[in-house]
Amino acid sequence: MIVLPDSASMAIMSEGARVYPNECCGALLGTADGSGGRVVSEILPIHNGREAEEQFHRFVIGPDDFMASEKTARARGLDVIGFYHSHPDHPAIPSDYDREHALPWYSYVIVAVESGVAGDLTSWILDCDRSRFLKEL
């Protein structure tokens, strides 16, 4: 179960609207206990590394940016507990592409942005057998 404070939700929605019609992305920094509970403390926006012409439906956080986000989290006494991205003009539901590229354990927050206005915000965790996402928020 994830706890996503309103301030973090609003920040993700705001960024999704700002970056529209492209996809925004970033890391969720916070704390996790050993039983699946996690609390987001802050978000860390990250540059979408995909080619400009693909950013309307794709995002990537490259390995160097991944390591930088881990370093930032550690410096703040936090962990990277997940990632977020937006779905411009698409529901806040993971796509097959999302699932194929996901890792277990992380929370994946998705915000739907319809015609530039952020709406539904959901969070998901990949099932251990990679067959589906489990909704947590």
Added chain:
Amino acid sequence: MPITIQIPTALRVFTDRKSEVRANGATVAGAIADFAASYPDIRQHLYDEDGTLRSFINIYLGDTNVKNLGGLDTPLKDGDTLMLVPAIAGGSCPR
């Protein structure tokens, strides 16, 4: 030859929560295969159905992505440290 593999947080659930493990291999490919054999539940997250390393899994030797060295054929020596570094990717359905 014995080397160390550092595990990202997301995959430690498959390594008894260890942040680093030991493995053996003369090359990066060999060491990762040895690691996957020791922790079989992690295999599906490292390799696709064809047995190819998933495109979003990057392997660093020290501070260098092995893609900039000899790829999976990069030779290893005793005491080397590999780090598994995922790229995070996704996006809405194709249009």
